[in-house]
Amino acid sequence: GTGEAEGGGNSDSDEPVELTVGAVPVPHAEILEEAKPQLEEEGINLTIETFQDYILPNEALADGSIDANFFQHIPYLEDQKEQAGYDFVSLGGIHIEPIGIYSKNIDDVDNIEEGTDVIMSRSVASHGRVLALLQENGLIKLDSEVNPVTAEVDDVVENPKNLNFDASIEAGFLVENYERESDALVAINTNYAIEGDLNPTEDALILEGSESPYANVIATRSENEDSEALQTLVEVLRSDEIQSFMEEEYDGAIVPVSE
Amino acid sequence: MITINNLSKTFKTKDHTVQAVDDVSIDIEKGDIYGVIGYSGAGKSTFVRLINRLEDPTDGEIILNGQDMTDLSKAQLRLERQKIGMIFQHFNLLWSRTVYENIAFPLEIAGIPKANREEKVLELIELVGLKGRENSYPSQLSGGQKQRVGIARSLANDPKVLLCDEATSALDPETTDDILDLLVSINEKLDLTIILITHEMHVIQKICHRVAVMEQGHVVEQGDVLDVFMNPQSKTTKRFVQQLNPQEGSVEELKDFITSDERSKVVKLHFVGHNAKRALISDVSKQFDINVNILQGSISPTQEGAYGTLYVEFQGEPETIEDVMNYVKTTGVGVEVIDHVD
Amino acid sequence: MITINNLSKTFKTKDHTVQAVDDVSIDIEKGDIYGVIGYSGAGKSTFVRLINRLEDPTDGEIILNGQDMTDLSKAQLRLERQKIGMIFQHFNLLWSRTVYENIAFPLEIAGIPKANREEKVLELIELVGLKGRENSYPSQLSGGQKQRVGIARSLANDPKVLLCDEATSALDPETTDDILDLLVSINEKLDLTIILITHEMHVIQKICHRVAVMEQGHVVEQGDVLDVFMNPQSKTTKRFVQQLNPQEGSVEELKDFITSDERSKVVKLHFVGHNAKRALISDVSKQFDINVNILQGSISPTQEGAYGTLYVEFQGEPETIEDVMNYVKTTGVGVEVIDHVD
Amino acid sequence: MLTNIFPNVDMEKMWVATYETLYMTFISVLGTFILGILLGLLLYLTNKGNLWENKSLNSIVAIIVNVSRAIPFIILILLLFPFTDFLLGTIRGPNAALPALIVGSAPFYARLVEIGLREVDKGVIEAAKAMGAKTRTIIFKVLLPESMPALISGITVTAIALISYTAMAGVIGAGGLGDLAYMEGFQRRNNDVVLACTIFIVVIVFIFQFIGDWISKRIDHR
Amino acid sequence: MLTNIFPNVDMEKMWVATYETLYMTFISVLGTFILGILLGLLLYLTNKGNLWENKSLNSIVAIIVNVSRAIPFIILILLLFPFTDFLLGTIRGPNAALPALIVGSAPFYARLVEIGLREVDKGVIEAAKAMGAKTRTIIFKVLLPESMPALISGITVTAIALISYTAMAGVIGAGGLGDLAYMEGFQRRNNDVVLACTIFIVVIVFIFQFIGDWISKRIDHR
Numbered sequence A: 001g002t003g004e005a006e007g008g009g010n011s012d013s014d015e016p017v018e019l020t021v022g023a024v025p026v027p028h029a030e031i032l033e034e035a036k037p038q039l040e041e042e043g044i045n046l047t048i049e050t051f052q053d054y055i056l057p058n059e060a061l062a063d064g065s066i067d068a069n070f071f072q073h074i075p076y077l078e079d080q081k082e083q084a085g086y087d088f089v090s091l092g093g094i095h096i097e098p099i100g101i102y103s104k105n106i107d108d109v110d111n112i113e114e115g116t117d118v119i120m121s122r123s124v125a126s127h128g129r130v131l132a133l134l135q136e137n138g139l140i141k142l143d144s145e146v147n148p149v150t151a152e153v154d155d156v157v158e159n160p161k162n163l164n165f166d167a168s169i170e171a172g173f174l175v176e177n178y179e180r181e182s183d184a185l186v187a188i189n190t191n192y193a194i195e196g197d198l199n200p201t202e203d204a205l206i207l208e209g210s211e212s213p214y215a216n217v218i219a220t221r222s223e224n225e226d227s228e229a230l231q232t233l234v235e236v237l238r239s240d241e242i243q244s245f246m247e248e249e250y251d252g253a254i255v256p257v258s259e
Numbered sequence B, C: 001m002i003t004i005n006n007l008s009k010t011f012k013t014k015d016h017t018v019q020a021v022d023d024v025s026i027d028i029e030k031g032d033i034y035g036v037i038g039y040s041g042a043g044k045s046t047f048v049r050l051i052n053r054l055e056d057p058t059d060g061e062i063i064l065n066g067q068d069m070t071d072l073s074k075a076q077l078r079l080e081r082q083k084i085g086m087i088f089q090h091f092n093l094l095w096s097r098t099v100y101e102n103i104a105f106p107l108e109i110a111g112i113p114k115a116n117r118e119e120k121v122l123e124l125i126e127l128v129g130l131k132g133r134e135n136s137y138p139s140q141l142s143g144g145q146k147q148r149v150g151i152a153r154s155l156a157n158d159p160k161v162l163l164c165d166e167a168t169s170a171l172d173p174e175t176t177d178d179i180l181d182l183l184v185s186i187n188e189k190l191d192l193t194i195i196l197i198t199h200e201m202h203v204i205q206k207i208c209h210r211v212a213v214m215e216q217g218h219v220v221e222q223g224d225v226l227d228v229f230m231n232p233q234s235k236t237t238k239r240f241v242q243q244l245n246p247q248e249g250s251v252e253e254l255k256d257f258i259t260s261d262e263r264s265k266v267v268k269l270h271f272v273g274h275n276a277k278r279a280l281i282s283d284v285s286k287q288f289d290i291n292v293n294i295l296q297g298s299i300s301p302t303q304e305g306a307y308g309t310l311y312v313e314f315q316g317e318p319e320t321i322e323d324v325m326n327y328v329k330t331t332g333v334g335v336e337v338i339d340h341v342d
Numbered sequence D, E: 001m002l003t004n005i006f007p008n009v010d011m012e013k014m015w016v017a018t019y020e021t022l023y024m025t026f027i028s029v030l031g032t033f034i035l036g037i038l039l040g041l042l043l044y045l046t047n048k049g050n051l052w053e054n055k056s057l058n059s060i061v062a063i064i065v066n067v068s069r070a071i072p073f074i075i076l077i078l079l080l081f082p083f084t085d086f087l088l089g090t091i092r093g094p095n096a097a098l099p100a101l102i103v104g105s106a107p108f109y110a111r112l113v114e115i116g117l118r119e120v121d122k123g124v125i126e127a128a129k130a131m132g133a134k135t136r137t138i139i140f141k142v143l144l145p146e147s148m149p150a151l152i153s154g155i156t157v158t159a160i161a162l163i164s165y166t167a168m169a170g171v172i173g174a175g176g177l178g179d180l181a182y183m184e185g186f187q188r189r190n191n192d193v194v195l196a197c198t199i200f201i202v203v204i205v206f207i208f209q210f211i212g213d214w215i216s217k218r219i220d221h222r
């Protein structure tokens, strides 16, 4: 609970500090898992709570049942803080999962035909990100008054190729859609792409660059901002060992960050 | 014991009202077996259900042991009902309970502690002849055995009155006799008042002391069974009395004997009660120069003496036949010339 | 018309086998109303269900119009069944169909085009007296009316044989008479062979020409109804014959008359058939110095003549009584001294 | 005024979603009705003492029915992807939801059908047999008509369950009111949208229940 | 050998998930049984011609039952958050799934209870009344015991549906076999895990069905 987190970081103490962090299974929970031994050395006993959606980890953080969470990027965090009035802070980014747009039949952005389907996850949190990526590649134009992070399909103002957006597919089904809906563009989060035996760097038609603002962060309640245990957690996650684990394990599909 | 005054019950449904029981007044004495007979829809069931207030009367009063059943509170009514046993045509046993548990049910309802129930239940099981079947479920019993359980159950709370609604109508003739014998013996042993609904005349004949005949909610006739049998007034009653002697109804076969010959007359003889002259035919044959052919009919014993009808043919001189007729009248046997059959 | 040879049916269940029908041989002639009577479980239903192969016989043959029912293919059997009507105790009407549609059902099954059905159905509705109720559903009919629909339905395909399994057992006595009359009239009008199962003796008495008595799968007695009535051999048959005259059974009341007095004897007189001497009592009274008291009993007409039993008391000198007994025997009336009642 | 209480509700989207829900429900109810009756008849007929008594066939059908009743819907969708793709050439949209909806609810309905068929008076079936009826005639002219009120009230129950099921079909882009409530209401924290969708669903439920009750009353002449 | 066919199956995780599924199913079956019988009794007793005849109360209960039957599960979870939080102090894990599971299935079971109660012979109820029984006695000694086989086979059907329902509770971290199949099997394309979970689920289904059939046979003395 909260109490332990606040008193955490006192490595002189014999009692290990309990830390509970919420995460989605891949890759966040796996990265945390990898960090466990190092944290133990630092006197921190890490418990990982896995979540399947993007609303509840923040709810759980708000009601105090976890000390921090590790699943979201800054734009989403900001948006959620605004919408739900959370008093959260980011303790720093750990990695970027570049989102990619894949297609079985389309091999070049220039060959995208009129009326092509664009399939993306039903997670509202990622819609803006996909749309921003499409905008960067000149396929659509978003309403300039809208923050690209929270943009919705409705905010597309220019759509020269008449792309057809389907933004309601279960994220877990995206790879299956890539396989079967061969004429469509499918925006797949990197974690699902990896699990679906896709290699983002090779298979993606469009891949987010490392300049992406979507670094995944450790988030916690403002009151915990100075928690030593959480600071230690961030440090460990940015350590060389963990960073090289990410690079190797995820085949370049995950880009570690350290700022 | 039970006095019913001007009892009425009207059912109102969407499209019409039914006067199921209409201004019925009856007196039933302690220890009576009181029969109520009538055709389907006559209001018999409604009548008996009014007595224990399964239906609320529209009008009238039911005085049971000096207690007016119509002005009881809910709680009082429940207590009162515990003193009225009821037996149903379809037994209405709980299939989820054994014979023992079914009979113990009214005792549970009356709040009698478990320990005190056992003796009573076993005694009743013995009484209705089901010893050894305590742990059977109703589905393992024959119709007659089920009705015995029903009877035992209705007696569990030592009721003063037993209501039977077509208690034997679902049983075959054999079993019916069996159950009726049981009812008579209980009536005698426990001095229980029994009100018995039926549409079968022979049930009335066999065990009832008094009878009321219902038709369209009215009691059209009531009194001692023999009185009603002897002088059926209403058409309904006549038809029921006929039921008892089916041959009496089918008088068509008499046609062949009804001729215009003055020397032959078809006569109906009606024997009623203890002093019915059983030797009548023999007497007449001796005293008069006349032949008596028995055509059809029957004589049977009832609770109150012999009862029956014989159709006979008198053969002889017209004057002799006339004399015979007059003689028969003096013996108390009913006599009637049948000169046509319709 | 129907010849049944050594018919047997064994049911095998987990824990025991039941020989429901056991080596039954019966000949039924065209136009007969053939009754089969027996207690519950005697195998009556199984017997009749074997005839139209609702059950497959274990052994024996059923020859119907020269056709052995036991070696038909499935398709042939279906065709053959269309020529056998069947009436059920519980009517077995389709509640989802109107009277008209229920009666048309066998015609649909036989593949008769819709247009051709109408005439037949309306004719049958007329025959069973249900005109005007064509569009009623079974739930809107009384028991008797339902059975009329059942009868009409069974006649739709102009069957040569009608099987009735307890066709009247679910009906009240009134309605039963009604339905039996209808069966007789159909039998006469259409010269239909009827096999009629029942456990009620008066049904047999009223309409059957011939009867078989079943007991535990066997036919213990068969023949003309009157023959069987007159000389019941088996205990079962005797008990059934008693059913017809319930008073005959309850001979307890005779006890009071059975004394050790040599000058009084209780005698059972048995009248059977067309030549039953109806004037017997009158005759005896005239010819002998003896008094005849009628105690109980009944005489009734059957399809084949009068039939009945009277219990009488002879009062007179012992020798005279002896003479009377000998005289009665010469008249063809059965006579038997009752010296004890059990 | 309504826009005050429901500031985020877009009526056009609501109608589209309502149409999608009704479309999916109607078609899948139809499919469930047919498939369920087939399976239910099989269960009934192959049971002991019935027309096609066949212990092993009965067990196989019973296993299929039990298993598909227990498989979670999302797994069912997944397992049916190849079939759906083959049948419709797509795995997205309302149509693609239908196979899973039907396969998910037909076994449940089949059980209700079986129960209904068991209530048919054995005597009536026997009467039809005694008249020389073919099995087909018995099925179509006796078993189904005589159990129709039970079949109708069963499909009503199933249809109402299907309405809630269609929400789950949102995961493959089938849309509908349940999905709208999740996407626009829950995920965007617009409680008014959740409420509006719930109201719409409830109204649809009542209409279904009303129609079901009415039909089953009309055809019940018992 | 088994590890050859199921290379990705972690038996420890399987047992944990099985435990979670069983835990959620047991508790929610229990809750559904009690709440469903309560609602079913209310539906029955307030119906026309019955002990507590009350048209408006009957309509209210019927509406509650119909509405909660139709609300999609995910929306139901959401709507119950405040209640769950108040009751359990958390909105995550197997326990937090229980309110939604129970509220989602009790109305369905209530309908089955009502149907079962309607089958109780009116004559038997009347007999109890004629003996002077209180309403409570009639409920506990007549209505419930006499309808018990129907109540048991109803809860069996409901329990099997609940097993598939628990998979959806995965969204709030409740775990269970359905969730394991989705998370570890489907999402990671480990078909062996999907298969293994499905087999476990099917086995559980059969055990439930067997127990249900056995009990209902044991107590049915009709």
Ligand SMILES: Nc1ncnc2c1ncn2[C@@H]1O[C@H](COP(=O)(O)OP(=O)(O)OP(=O)(O)O)[C@@H](O)[C@H]1O
Binding pocket: B011, B012, B013, B018, B019, B020, B038, B039, B040, B041, B042, B043, B044, B045, B046, B047, B199
């Ligand atoms: N609850 C009710 N609502 C409306 N009408 C009723 C009700 N109960 C009985 N009736 C009507 O009251 C009349 C008398 O019915 P009741 O059941 O008392 O007749 P019964 O003599 O017992 O007939 P049966 O011999 O068929 O049992 C009938 O016309 C019946 O339709």
Ligand SMILES: Nc1ncnc2c1ncn2[C@@H]1O[C@H](COP(=O)(O)OP(=O)(O)OP(=O)(O)O)[C@@H](O)[C@H]1O
Binding pocket: C011, C012, C013, C018, C019, C020, C038, C039, C040, C041, C042, C043, C044, C045, C046, C047, C199
């Ligand atoms: N399908 C069956 N399986 C096993 N035993 C059976 C079956 N059908 C009938 N029996 C048995 O065969 C015997 C004869 O039964 P059947 O129904 O023919 O008698 P019944 O004379 O018609 O009796 P009831 O008057 O009660 O109708 C009974 O002992 C019965 O238990």
Ligand SMILES: [Mg+2]
Binding pocket: B044, B045, B046, B166
């Ligand atoms: Mg009645």
Ligand SMILES: [Mg+2]
Binding pocket: C044, C045, C046, C166
């Ligand atoms: Mg029989």
